[in-house]
Amino acid sequence: MTNTLLFIVLPYLAVFACAFGSIYRIKKEPMSYSSLSSQFLENHGLLWGSLPWHLGILLILLAHILAFLFPSFWQTLTSNQVLLMAIEAIGFGLSILCLIGLVVLGIRRLTSPRIQAVTTPMDLLVIALLLAQVGLGAAIAVHCKWGSAWCSGTTTPYLWSLVLFQPDLSNIEDLPILVKAHIVCAWFFILIIPFSRLVHLFAVPIEYLFRPPQQVVWNNSRKLNEETPAFAKEETRRHFLNAFLGIGFGAFLLSVGTLSKVFSFFFGPRLSEKEETELMEVRLAHLESTVDQKKLELERQASKYIMVAPITELNPTAGKYFIDYKMQPAIAFKGKDGYPLLISAKCTHLGCTVGNKVDSEGRILCPCHVSYFNIETGQPNAEAPAKTPLGHLPWVIMDEQGKVMASRDNKGQTSCFVQPDALSAGKVYIAKSLEDKTT
Amino acid sequence: MSLNSLLNSAIQFVKDRFPVDKLNYHYMVEKKEVPVHKMSWGYYTGGLTMFFFMIQVITGLFLLFYYQPTVSEANVSVEYINKYVAGGSLVRNMHAWSSSCMIFCAVIHLLTAFAMKSFVKPREITWIAGVLLLFITFTFGFTGYLLPWNQIAVNATKVGLQSIEYIGEYLPGQLAEIPRIIRETFQGEASVGQSTLGRFYALHVVILPLTLVSLLGLHLLSVQIHGMSQGVDVPAKKSEKFMSIFIFKDLSLWAFIFLCLFTVSLCIPFDSFLPYPLLAPYNPLGSTPAGIKPEWYFFFVYYPLELLPFWVILLASMAVVGVLIFTPWIFKGTTRKTLGFITILISIYLIVMTIFGEQIYELFKH
Numbered sequence: 078m079t080n081t082l083l084f085i086v087l088p089y090l091a092v093f094a095c096a097f098g099s100i101y102r103i104k105k106e107p108m109s110y111s112s113l114s115s116q117f118l119e120n121h122g123l124l125w126g127s128l129p130w131h132l133g134i135l136l137i138l139l140a141h142i143l144a145f146l147f148p149s150f151w152q153t154l155t156s157n158q159v160l161l162m163a164i165e166a167i168g169f170g171l172s173i174l175c176l177i178g179l180v181v182l183g184i185r186r187l188t189s190p191r192i193q194a195v196t197t198p199m200d201l202l203v204i205a206l207l208l209a210q211v212g213l214g215a216a217i218a219v220h221c222k223w224g225s226a227w228c229s230g231t232t233t234p235y236l237w238s239l240v241l242f243q244p245d246l247s248n249i250e251d252l253p254i255l256v257k258a259h260i261v262c263a264w265f266f267i268l269i270i271p272f273s274r275l276v277h278l279f280a281v282p283i284e285y286l287f288r289p290p291q292q293v294v295w296n297n298s299r300k301l302n303e304e305t306p307a308f309a310k311e312e313t314r315r316h317f318l319n320a321f322l323g324i325g326f327g328a329f330l331l332s333v334g335t336l337s338k339v340f341s342f343f344f345g346p347r348l349s350e351k352e353e354t355e356l357m358e359v360r361l362a363h364l365e366s367t368v369d370q371k372k373l374e375l376e377r378q379a380s381k382y383i384m385v386a387p388i389t390e391l392n393p394t395a396g397k398y399f400i401d402y403k404m405q406p407a408i409a410f411k412g413k414d415g416y417p418l419l420i421s422a423k424c425t426h427l428g429c430t431v432g433n434k435v436d437s438e439g440r441i442l443c444p445c446h447v448s449y450f451n452i453e454t455g456q457p458n459a460e461a462p463a464k465t466p467l468g469h470l471p472w473v474i475m476d477e478q479g480k481v482m483a484s485r486d487n488k489g490q491t492s493c494f495v496q497p498d499a500l501s502a503g504k505v506y507i508a509k510s511l512e513d514k515t516t
Numbered sequence: 517m518s519l520n521s522l523l524n525s526a527i528q529f530v531k532d533r534f535p536v537d538k539l540n541y542h543y544m545v546e547k548k549e550v551p552v553h554k555m556s557w558g559y560y561t562g563g564l565t566m567f568f569f570m571i572q573v574i575t576g577l578f579l580l581f582y583y584q585p586t587v588s589e590a591n592v593s594v595e596y597i598n599k600y601v602a603g604g605s606l607v608r609n610m611h612a613w614s615s616s617c618m619i620f621c622a623v624i625h626l627l628t629a630f631a632m633k634s635f636v637k638p639r640e641i642t643w644i645a646g647v648l649l650l651f652i653t654f655t656f657g658f659t660g661y662l663l664p665w666n667q668i669a670v671n672a673t674k675v676g677l678q679s680i681e682y683i684g685e686y687l688p689g690q691l692a693e694i695p696r697i698i699r700e701t702f703q704g705e706a707s708v709g710q711s712t713l714g715r716f717y718a719l720h721v722v723i724l725p726l727t728l729v730s731l732l733g734l735h736l737l738s739v740q741i742h743g744m745s746q747g748v749d750v751p752a753k754k755s756e757k758f759m760s761i762f763i764f765k766d767l768s769l770w771a772f773i774f775l776c777l778f779t780v781s782l783c784i785p786f787d788s789f790l791p792y793p794l795l796a797p798y799n800p801l802g803s804t805p806a807g808i809k810p811e812w813y814f815f816f817v818y819y820p821l822e823l824l825p826f827w828v829i830l831l832a833s834m835a836v837v838g839v840l841i842f843t844p845w846i847f848k849g850t851t852r853k854t855l856g857f858i859t860i861l862i863s864i865y866l867i868v869m870t871i872f873g874e875q876i877y878e879l880f881k882h
Contacts, residue, residue, distance in 0.1 A: 338603050342578060346600035356600075360592050363797065367588035370800060398801055404706060406801065422803070427678040428707070429671060429804040444806035445675060446822060447881070462822070 098271025130178025558628035568618035612786035
């Protein structure tokens with residue numbers, strides 16, 4: 078019964094009263110539709126109270142509204158642990174800011190005689206209620222942690238059920254008393270909006286942000302006489318010194334920060350043993366591949382024959398890369414005739430290395446500019462940017478003892494000196510004597 | 517025309533371009549005024565390019581401490597900078613982002629200077645120095661691209677260098693050999709390898725910077741002597757002091773741009789737009805991975821090169837270079853309106869080719 082009264086009847090009553098009350102007030106007393114500025118009467122306390130209060134409450138309200146309007150978006154945000162922590166921390170910090178502002182505003186209302194003259198009991202009630210409400214919010218942040226995450230399963234569905242006129246209390250019935258109090262208090266706020274200075278919520282002076290700056294100039298003789306120069310001499314010096322100190326200190330901090338980063342850049346990293354080992358392994362692998370490359374070069378200068386692969390390892394569709402006597406890449410396939418087929422892999426267009434996979438049409442692809450080369454003829458396809466064919470390389474097949482079993486010269490003539498079945502024991506070589514003649 | 521009068525007119529030419537009586541602080545700095553009109557923003561593009569160059573010098577010096585220009589160490593040292601050195605990836609990203617920004621600003625600077633007709637007498641030297649600076653900037657991009665020694669770097673360089681050799685096909689007789697000799701001079705050996713890396717490194721960190729700085733000196737000197745060009749047809753009614761109004765605006769723009777560059781470099785690694793196989797260390801024994809392409813600022817010539825016959829591109833680029841260098845004389849009598857129209861056409865071409873080049877290529881090739 079109490080629950081129904083507080084969480085269903087009160088909300089509808091509050092929203093109804095707020096809507097009609099506010100409209101009634103703006104129709105009947107449009108001039109009262111503000112928070113009755115007291116800036117003229119007291120400025121200092123207002124600055125330290127109003128500013129932190131509004132800064133804090135605006136952002137907090139914004140977060141509440143976001144969580145209510147876009148529950149799924151909000152849930153995505155808060156399901157990220159880091160973001161959740163950030164939201165909670167910022168929210169709590171802002172609520173502290175609000176509390177400080179409220180306390181300053183409250184003290185100002187109670188102590189400044191000029192403000193007392195215009196203070197109504199309603200103003201004091203608003204401040205007291207606000208203190209209670211923000212205090213409750215901060216308490217929830219401490220005692221019922223991660224409210225920004227659990228709200229999407231509790232209070233958000235409750236609010237939406239009210240909006241859709243299907244009130245459903247099941248989501249909030251079991252919430253801690255702190256949270257329930259926070260909700261009830263919120264409905265009370267909405268209820269008293271039209272009867273208090275809170276109506277200024279609906280008169281947000283957004284155009285102030287864009288209007289040209291204005292300055293109040295006093296027109297009576299008393300003020301004119303009291304007028305002091307914008308900066309007295311003493312003040313100018315003080316301003317200069319303050320600015321100088323401020324900028325100097327800022328520059329000092331900035332340069333210390335930057336220099337420490339620059340220093341640590343040049344100081345260099347100090348690696349852990351594990352990192353050092355890993356790095357060393359990578360380095361060594363790179364060095365080894367360079368060494369291999371140099372060995373290949375040396376081998377090509379010194380030896381008459383270079384082994385490509387045992388003939389059994391050759392495949393008709395997946396070629397084996399090797400380096401020819403000119404240190405250029407080449408690919409070894411098994412040809413249709415059963416003999417090795419050695420073809421240059423340096424694209425005749427712009428020198429990329431051609432791929433080693435043969436497609437269904439017996440072609441290999443240069444990926445750089447899409448030229449297909451037929452491996453049997455070496456010819457590129459008609460549309461290819463490459464115009465000249467890939468060259469075939471001559472080869473010899475030798476057995477273990479170095480006896481030549483078969484060979485193909487640079488004109489493509491194959492000669493076989495043994496039974497074709499015996500070839501499978503041989504290994505494929507490229508020969509310096511054969512290659513030197515090719516141009 | 518006698519030799520004497522030829523000599524005299526040459527001397528007069530230099531005298532007009534470098535009036536000695538104006539070579540003083542008072543004239544070049546204190547008295548200088550910058551016109552204020554709707555194209556005034558064009559005056560900031562040159563300074564911005566120089567600012568990015570300064571960032572390149574500083575971050576480049578930082579990188580020099582760790583980079584090692586050998587085929588076995590280059591890629592590891594770049595990885596080392598990225599992974600272990602404090603702020604290393606930030607510095608490297610800044611170097612990469614700022615290089616792109618520098619080229620972008622240089623091109624914008626060229627276009628605005630063209631549209632504002634800032635090249636007419638006595639500013640011919642300024643213009644030609646500027647065009648040469650742009651070429652050097654592009655060469656910077658080309659040589660710097662190789663240094664990380666990864667798949668895309670080495671293969672793109674291979675393709676780029678091999679294109680030079682293609683010119684040989686259009687030259688008669690013995691001349692046909694010259695492009696090959698030029699390529700091998702830059703390459704240093706039969707294929708792209710250690711010698712190429714060494715040469716590109718020397719170009720990128722010593723020779724090009726020295727050349728650029730000296731040309732930049734000439735460029736700035738002539739800008740300061742002759743002041744900002746009028747820029748619009750009707751001389752601007754308003755103007756502001758170069759010292760200190762304009763220079764402070766310039767500096768605050770630099771500060772803002774630095775903030776942007778710093779943030780971007782902190783958040784977005786420059787090579788995050790490329791798939792890993794292209795960034796893997798270069799493997800001389802494997803096939804070239806698919807998707808090799810140059811940096812975006814070469815797209816405007818790369819994609820046409822893919823689509824059109826080589827000789828078209830060759831002739832067109834020779835024509836463009838010729839026109840760029842002789843612009844002060846070719847467009848002497850052209851109105852700013854026409855120049856603006858030409859600039860818009862060129863800009864549209866550059867933007868379309870840079871952004872949609874790949875799509876256009878796919879459209880025509882498949």
